[in-house]
Amino acid sequence: MAVIEVTDDTFQQVIENNPIVILDFWATWCSPCKAFAPVFEAAAEKHSDLCFGKIDTDKQQQLSGGFAIRSVPTLMVLRDKIVVVRESGALPSSSLEKVIEHVRALDMDAIRAELEAQDEAVQAS
Numbered sequence: 001m002a003v004i005e006v007t008d009d010t011f012q013q014v015i016e017n018n019p020i021v022i023l024d025f026w027a028t029w030c031s032p033c034k035a036f037a038p039v040f041e042a043a044a045e046k047h048s049d050l051c052f053g054k055i056d057t058d059k060q061q062q063l064s065g066g067f068a069i070r071s072v073p074t075l076m077v078l079r080d081k082i083v084v085v086r087e088s089g090a091l092p093s094s095s096l097e098k099v100i101e102h103v104r105a106l107d108m109d110a111i112r113a114e115l116e117a118q119d120e121a122v123q124a125s
Contacts, residue, residue, distance in 0.1 A: 008062045021050075023054070032090040039090070074087070082111060
């Protein structure tokens, strides 16, 4: 699958329709973002079963603010609509591959149970 542009308007549809979404928060003025772009695009071509999206932080300020993006590039991975990875800085190809392997191997039932237990603890306090 090609890299898609994700906007404030399309974000919800993207995460609803794709079990794993890998997002690159970037900016046009950011040199590390430009260096990371070919790595991100190569991973998208290699892992065509996953959804890779780019979010221009200058144009999509509501979305960037909602995720409290403070530096670019920031890589964020959602699986089953849950943020499971957040990394700031440009990753080399080998590190991005490790992130993808890690996300594919996650036990989402265990993660949902952990999140539910955290919610219950917050509500109890």
